[in-house]
Amino acid sequence: MPEPGEGGGERDALADVIRTLREPPPIGAEFDARVMNAVRRDRPPGVWARAWEWLGEPRTVAFSPAAGLAMAAGLLLVVAATLRLIDQPTGGGAVAGSAETQDVVNGAARPVAMPAPASAQRIRFVLYARDAGRVALVGDFNGWDASATPLRRAATAGVWTVEVPLVPGRYTYAFLVDGTRWVADPAAPRAVGDDFGTPSSAIQVPATSPGGSSL
Amino acid sequence: MPAPRGLSNVDHSDGALVRRVLAGETDAFAGLVARHRDRCARFAVHMLGNREDAEDAMQEAFLRAFRALRRCEDPEQFGSWLFRILVNRCRTIAARRGRRQRTIVFDDEAVERASVAHPEDRDAWREEIAQALARIDPLQREAFLLRYVEDLGYEEMSRLTGTGISALKMRAKRACDRLRDLLAEVYHA
Numbered sequence: 001m002p003e004p005g006e007g008g009g010e011r012d013a014l015a016d017v018i019r020t021l022r023e024p025p026p027i028g029a030e031f032d033a034r035v036m037n038a039v040r041r042d043r044p045p046g047v048w049a050r051a052w053e054w055l056g057e058p059r060t061v062a063f064s065p066a067a068g069l070a071m072a073a074g075l076l077l078v079v080a081a082t083l084r085l086i087d088q089p090t091g092g093g094a095v096a097g098s099a100e101t102q103d104v105v106n107g108a109a110r111p112v113a114m115p116a117p118a119s120a121q122r123i124r125f126v127l128y129a130r131d132a133g134r135v136a137l138v139g140d141f142n143g144w145d146a147s148a149t150p151l152r153r154a155a156t157a158g159v160w161t162v163e164v165p166l167v168p169g170r171y172t173y174a175f176l177v178d179g180t181r182w183v184a185d186p187a188a189p190r191a192v193g194d195d196f197g198t199p200s201s202a203i204q205v206p207a208t209s210p211g212g213s214s215l
Numbered sequence: 216m217p218a219p220r221g222l223s224n225v226d227h228s229d230g231a232l233v234r235r236v237l238a239g240e241t242d243a244f245a246g247l248v249a250r251h252r253d254r255c256a257r258f259a260v261h262m263l264g265n266r267e268d269a270e271d272a273m274q275e276a277f278l279r280a281f282r283a284l285r286r287c288e289d290p291e292q293f294g295s296w297l298f299r300i301l302v303n304r305c306r307t308i309a310a311r312r313g314r315r316q317r318t319i320v321f322d323d324e325a326v327e328r329a330s331v332a333h334p335e336d337r338d339a340w341r342e343e344i345a346q347a348l349a350r351i352d353p354l355q356r357e358a359f360l361l362r363y364v365e366d367l368g369y370e371e372m373s374r375l376t377g378t379g380i381s382a383l384k385m386r387a388k389r390a391c392d393r394l395r396d397l398l399a400e401v402y403h404a
Contacts, residue, residue, distance in 0.1 A: 013398045015389055017344050020337075021364045026266060027273070033249045034270075035277045039244055042281060046340035144285030182288070195279075195295060196286045198372075215226030 011043040037098075120165040121205055125173070127151065127185070130158035130175045137162055139173025146176050174200040217240035231383050233290035244281055251294050254365070255301050261360050262305045264349045272308050276301040276384050278327070298365075299375045304359065309353055349399040 025144050135151040141164065142148040151160035158176075172191040175183045184190055184199035191202040227246065237244035253277065259269035280287070280297050287296045348356055361367045361375070362383075369380045376383070 014395055016340075017347075017394060017398065018342060018363045020344055021261055021360070022257070024271075025253055025260050027270060028259070029252075031250070031270060031273065032245060032252060035248050035274055036242070036245050038278055039243060039281050042278060127217065138285065140283070143324035144283055146285065151252060180288075191324070195300050196283055197299050198286060198288065 028211045049059055058207045092173050122163045123166050123203070123205060124161060124163045125151070125175075125181065125185070126161045126187070127174070127175045127177075128156075128160065129160055129177055129183070132160065134178060135160040136176045136179075137164065137173060138176050139171055141171050141173070148180065151175070166203075168205045170202065170204050172200050172202055174198060221325070221333060228291060229288035229293040233284060233287060233293050237284055244277075247293060248298075250276055251297055254294070258298070258360055259301060259305055261308060261348060261364065262353075262357060263343075264345060269271070269309055272301060273305040274305045275308075279304070295375070296308075302361075302375055305357075306353075342396060343401050347394055350397060351393050352386075355386045355390040355393070358371065358386035359394070361389045363391075 003205075035055060102214060127135055129135055136146045137149040138144045138146055149162055152161040153159070154161045173185070175185065177183055182198040182200075185201035188201040188203055191200040216245060228360075229250070230245065232243045232246045236247075252273070255273050256269060260266060260274045263269050269349060278292075279300055287293055289296075352361070357376070358372065361372045362369070367375070369383055372383050374400050378386075
């Protein structure tokens with residue numbers, strides 16, 4: 001097929017069309033500001049996911065006796081203050097747990113931005129990759145961070161596994177093998193509308209899961 | 216010419232900007248937006264046919280890219296990765312608003328009435344081109360814009376769209392034929 005503009009001496013409408021379409025677009029720098037406002041309102045890539053991961057990880061915590069005593073004293077003060085609030089009589093003669101009192105108590109708890117850990121379920125991800133030297137789980141729940149959720153070798157040769165606490169919702173994820181190869185989960189449906197150029201899978205963590213949940 | 220003071224030792228490549236964003240410097244993303252805005256705008260405006268939809272597609276593409284930045288396997292190729300996201304966003308928005316677009320696009324009488332301007336009048340010529348592009352099948356339009364306006368090779372187009380090379384060549388050819396037909400009369404008037 002001759003390329004546009006290769007039609008000889010006659011003026012080629014298509015060549016002029018292409019020249020016209022390559023002219024600078026009508027969207028200018030003010031668009032950048034709008035995007036950056038939206039970006040700044042958004043969470044930074046992986047920050048909340050890493051925070052959630054951190055909260056879910058078991059770890060050993062060391063206290064000195066003095067620090068332990070100080071923390072215990074502080075905890076007692078908080079409990080005592082809370083009990084005083086609950087025990088205060090309300091105008092309607094309500095007992096502890098009335099709507100008015102709970103507003104105060106719940107109000108104190110509201111600033112906690114992360115989802116309650118109680119709603120999270122431990123989801124087990126498994127991949128068979130016999131020749132892999134390392135495997136990582138990447139997904140929108142950990143900001144696609146290849147270092148956040150490494151899989152461990154299971155007792156069975158070639159099997160890699162990891163458990164991740166996830167609150168109910170829909171997630172997209174993939175396995176990253178040896179730091180370079182993206183692999184969708186063969187045991188899960190492929191993510192729909194995924195336009196990032198690498199294969200990925202989808203998982204729906206239900207709101208309730210009798211007896212635990214795993215893939 | 217010497218580099219401006221303070222900038223000489225700063226790496227402004229896409230890869231460097233991506234790494235700075237991933238390290239928590241959100242404002243570095245502005246560099247990526249500024250660098251790739253014009254190319255994205257050119258494609259989105261011509262693909263979707265109006266500025267509002269194009270800005271929606273671009274904003275969605277940049278935000279999706281920001282959220283999934285760790286999925287950008289080669290940060291130096293951020294532009295190609297972003298463009299792939301944009302092409303898909305344009306497809307989604309075109310499908311979402313397809314009914315409204317068809318109402319405009321296939322009103323042949325309206326297009327005929329509009330076909331009275333000469334290419335010497337650049338604004339009218341741009342309008343003619345926009346009308347003609349809007350009348351082409353969206354997949355043919357996409358192939359035409361990627362090949363001839365964005366100057367991509369067919370292999371890259373194939374990676375970007377997930378479509379085979381022969382199908383892309385056919386789409387681009389049909390788009391060229393259709394555009395020639397639609398614009399010949401007004402162009403040679």
